[in-house]
Amino acid sequence: MIEVRDLKKKFGAQPILDGVTFRIETGESAVIIGRSGGGKSVLLKHLIGLLKPDSGEVLVDNQSIVSMNERELLPVRRKFGMLFQGAALFDSLTVAENVAFALRHNHRMAEGEIRRRVATALEMVDLPGTENKKPSELSGGMRKRVGLARAIIYEPQFMLYDEPTTGLDPVVSDSIDQLILRVRDRLKVTTVVVTHDMRSARRVGHRIFMLHGKKIHAAGTPEEIFHSADPVVRNFIEGVSNPKEITF
Amino acid sequence: MNFLANKWVAPWLEGLGRIALLAREALGSLVLLRVPWRSVVYQVYYIGVKSQSVVLITGAFTGMVLGAQTYFQFHKVKMDTATLAVVSVSMCSELGPVLTALMVAGRVGASIAAELGTMRVTEQIDALRTLATHPVDYLVVPRLVAAHLALPLLTAEAICIGIGASYWVGVHLLGIDPTYSWYNAIRYTDAFDVLIGMTKAFIYGGIVALIGCYKGMTCSEGAEGVGRATTESVVYSSITILIANFFLTLSLGSIVHLL
Numbered sequence: 001m002i003e004v005r006d007l008k009k010k011f012g013a014q015p016i017l018d019g020v021t022f023r024i025e026t027g028e029s030a031v032i033i034g035r036s037g038g039g040k041s042v043l044l045k046h047l048i049g050l051l052k053p054d055s056g057e058v059l060v061d062n063q064s065i066v067s068m069n070e071r072e073l074l075p076v077r078r079k080f081g082m083l084f085q086g087a088a089l090f091d092s093l094t095v096a097e098n099v100a101f102a103l104r105h106n107h108r109m110a111e112g113e114i115r116r117r118v119a120t121a122l123e124m125v126d127l128p129g130t131e132n133k134k135p136s137e138l139s140g141g142m143r144k145r146v147g148l149a150r151a152i153i154y155e156p157q158f159m160l161y162d163e164p165t166t167g168l169d170p171v172v173s174d175s176i177d178q179l180i181l182r183v184r185d186r187l188k189v190t191t192v193v194v195t196h197d198m199r200s201a202r203r204v205g206h207r208i209f210m211l212h213g214k215k216i217h218a219a220g221t222p223e224e225i226f227h228s229a230d231p232v233v234r235n236f237i238e239g240v241s242n243p244k245e246i247t248f
Numbered sequence: 249m250n251f252l253a254n255k256w257v258a259p260w261l262e263g264l265g266r267i268a269l270l271a272r273e274a275l276g277s278l279v280l281l282r283v284p285w286r287s288v289v290y291q292v293y294y295i296g297v298k299s300q301s302v303v304l305i306t307g308a309f310t311g312m313v314l315g316a317q318t319y320f321q322f323h324k325v326k327m328d329t330a331t332l333a334v335v336s337v338s339m340c341s342e343l344g345p346v347l348t349a350l351m352v353a354g355r356v357g358a359s360i361a362a363e364l365g366t367m368r369v370t371e372q373i374d375a376l377r378t379l380a381t382h383p384v385d386y387l388v389v390p391r392l393v394a395a396h397l398a399l400p401l402l403t404a405e406a407i408c409i410g411i412g413a414s415y416w417v418g419v420h421l422l423g424i425d426p427t428y429s430w431y432n433a434i435r436y437t438d439a440f441d442v443l444i445g446m447t448k449a450f451i452y453g454g455i456v457a458l459i460g461c462y463k464g465m466t467c468s469e470g471a472e473g474v475g476r477a478t479t480e481s482v483v484y485s486s487i488t489i490l491i492a493n494f495f496l497t498l499s500l501g502s503i504v505h506l507l
């Protein structure tokens with residue numbers, strides 16, 4: 001269970017989030033949609049304590065994480081896996097070392113067992129045999145899939161995905177969506193996906209939250225959101241821009 | 249005056265405070281957890297290899313210049329054979345540690361800041377945190393311990409090379425008597441001079457690593473941020489080393505005097 005209560009965050013004088021409130025139940029998958037630069041990544045980073053709010057609460061399994069220091073957060077973060085927008089692979093390590101990172105550092109596991117699990121995880125994201133490559137040798141989509149393998153290998157209870165399908169071709173996007181669903185259903189993972197890929201939002205979300213105007217503007221099941229009459233939601237779903245914004 | 253205080257003094261004090269907090273966090277991590285020896289050994293190797301050329305050249309040419317200049321002055325008062333003693337004492341307690349530390353700040357401090365800065369702007373440090381690893385444990389502690397170990401070794405190397413080079417210049421180019429040179433050098437170089445030099449080198453290692461790590465981990469967005477962090481780490485560690493050297497000379501000197 002993840003709960004956010006009246007979360008506010010400013011960078012300098014610029015408010016990014018101003019009173020965000022929502023709750024995601026255990027085993028549920030929530031999709032957060034919203035315009036680029038609207039603060040979706042910032043919101044996601046608050047859920048795992050990478051950023052501290054100016055005010056408000058973030059509760060993980062009824063435990064408040066906003067006042068925890070970095071060391072107190074470590075056991076909380078063990079429950080989380082996160083896929084970053086830019087994958088954020090460690091570029092000094094090979095693919096296998098990246099994927100094995102959490103197992104090596106937090107789980108004291110035999111080397112053979114680690115190697116077996118890494119191979120399985122890479123198989124799952126459709127990248128078998130890339131163990132000894134460096135992240136710089138991979139394409140953007142491959143990097144994202146390695147990032148995904150790195151996050152799911154230790155079977156976390158919560159998965160946070162930051163734009164998992166942005167910039168990927170439709171076939172790879174589809175395989176990532178299926179992977180998200182598979183991880184969610186097989187491991188009963190509570191899932192939060194940030195995206196503006198509406199097709200993907202519809203497929204992976206039990207519920208959709210729309211972040212707009214620094215707040216949760218609309219929330220509901222995919223059906224409710226896709227049939228919403230709210231003009232902001234409609235514009236976003238249909239991808240309509242306000243023509244007045246375009247000036248030459 | 250007030251403007252000056254707000255613009256310069258306040259950020260400077262804040263930076264100093266944050267570095268102190270980083271040092272405390274690193275110390276806490278060292279006490280709480282095992283030292284990650286594997287990464288420490290790798291970092292010692294990395295720091296050592298990166299610094300070989302600069303340390304050798306700096307040590308050799310400083311020793312040679314110091315030897316030649318001392319000879320030119322001492323020759324006037326017929327004290328030729330004291331030349332090597334002067335070189336040896338000043339290399340051991342002042343020039344060896346300070347010059348080595350400045351060179352290492354330029355090579356290793358800069359590369360630490362650039363590496364951690366790049367990791368920060370590409371969100372690799374955030375990724376590390378999501379994988380339940382404390383960045384101080386994984387990134388700062390190995391570099392700090394390695395720098396503490398490597399700098400005394402590099403300093404000892406620079407001192408030996410410096411004295412050797414100065415001996416070579418004195419005996420083979422300037423014609424000083426080798427036996428008396430050695431005799432005086434050994435007679436006037438105290439074990440405490442060496443000890444002071446090593447203590448200083450140990451401390452400067454910490455300064456270089458801590459400032460490099462701090463600048464890297466707090467660097468601002470983009471390539472420009474990484475560039476600025478790199479430059480600042482070199483400038484600040486160099487200045488800190490030079491200022492610290494004065495106070496260390498005073499305090500270590502008076503401690504030795506008491507003993």
Ligand SMILES: Nc1ncnc2c1ncn2[C@@H]1O[C@H](COP(=O)(O)OP(=O)(O)O)[C@@H](O)[C@H]1O
Nearest residue numbers: 011012016034035036037038039040041042043
């Ligand atoms: N560390 C930061 N410092 C300052 N501003 C930031 C920082 N992170 C994000 N921002 C700003 O917050 C806003 C929202 O960013 P983000 O959450 O990345 O948007 P998106 O919804 O596209 O993921 C942007 O205007 C960005 O410039």
Ligand SMILES: [Mg+2]
Nearest residue numbers: 040041085162
């Ligand atoms: Mg984003």
